Amino acid sequence: MVEVDLKKTTHEMVRNGTWKFEGGIFWQALEGGVVGFDGETFLFPEEWGRRERKIAKEKMKFILGLDTDLDSFYAEISDSKFAFLIEEFYGLTVPAAPTPYQALVEVVAQQQVSFEFAQRTIRNLVEIAGERVGDLYVFPTAERIAALSEKDLRRAKLGYRAGYIKSLTALHLRGELDLELWNREDEEAIKYLMRFRGIGRWSAELFLLYGLRKNVYPAGDLGLRRGVAKIFGLRLKEVREKDVRELIDPYGKWKSLLAFYVLCYDRKTEMERGR
Numbered sequence: 001m002v003e004v005d006l007k008k009t010t011h012e013m014v015r016n017g018t019w020k021f022e023g024g025i026f027w028q029a030l031e032g033g034v035v036g037f038d039g040e041t042f043l044f045p046e047e048w049g050r051r052e053r054k055i056a057k058e059k060m061k062f063i064l065g066l067d068t069d070l071d072s073f074y075a076e077i078s079d080s081k082f083a084f085l086i087e088e089f090y091g092l093t094v095p096a097a098p099t100p101y102q103a104l105v106e107v108v109a110q111q112q113v114s115f116e117f118a119q120r121t122i123r124n125l126v127e128i129a130g131e132r133v134g135d136l137y138v139f140p141t142a143e144r145i146a147a148l149s150e151k152d153l154r155r156a157k158l159g160y161r162a163g164y165i166k167s168l169t170a171l172h173l174r175g176e177l178d179l180e181l182w183n184r185e186d187e188e189a190i191k192y193l194m195r196f197r198g199i200g201r202w203s204a205e206l207f208l209l210y211g212l213r214k215n216v217y218p219a220g221d222l223g224l225r226r227g228v229a230k231i232f233g234l235r236l237k238e239v240r241e242k243d244v245r246e247l248i249d250p251y252g253k254w255k256s257l258l259a260f261y262v263l264c265y266d267r268k269t270e271m272e273r274g275r
Contacts, residue, residue, distance in 0.1 A: 016126050024039065034134060062096055073258075105125070111202075121156055124157055125158065217256045227263055
């Protein structure tokens with residue numbers, strides 16, 4: 001059985017100040033304390049009771065994708081053009097946000113900017129509004145972000161995305177924007193989210209993947225299209241959203257994980273080229 005590689009998985013997580021990976025242990029700040037996982041054992045605050053530990057364990061499994069059946073995924077792509085990704089990213093899973101609201105904020109913050117820049121703005125927001133626990137922060141609640149002033153948001157350097165985050169947060173707090181879309185069909189959920197200003201198809205699909213672990217992916221993403229172009233020896237302008245879906249959708253329940261591997265491949269190669 002393929003074990004989740006914590007180092008590889010955390011490498012692809014948003015560096016937002018709410019978690020760290022040190023000495024082979026992943027630490028995540030959650031409401032009430034910091035929880036760790038070393039690949040075998042979960043580490044909890046001593047004062048936590050059974051119920052708190054159970055909830056935190058399920059949250060950590062969700063964040064790290066510990067229930068991902070990587071053996072089956074690798075078997076599915078082993079005879080394809082994507083097979084080389086197995087060795088390249090062996091043990092990698094799709095990381096997820098601890099809460100749907102955090103996923104929404106982080107997805108909006110990534111609109112129309114590089115992943116590296118988005119991470120810095122998210123980290124700024126977390127440091128401004130998050131609750132500090134040791135050397136980490138708990139991601140700010142919707143109430144905390146709603147209370148931020150325009151000056152605070154400017155300090156986070158979110159640009160126009162700050163307005164979207166504020167308005168979507170207000171709608172969420174009023175109960176007009178439902179983020180608990182677990183039981184909705186994928187396309188229905190996408191169309192629902194796109195009704196709100198600040199959420200296009202790319203954001204809706206990324207939110208469903210990153211916030212709810214639904215089997216969807218943003219096929220129009222530049223990095224994903226570029227990754228497909230590299231793998232198939234094409235020029236970027238030759239790869240449209242439609243082409244990405246035609247290549248990845250046939251992998252059924254593994255399509256979102258495959259898309260993530262392709263995206264990570266693009267990030268890695270772009271970083272190497274930058275050096």
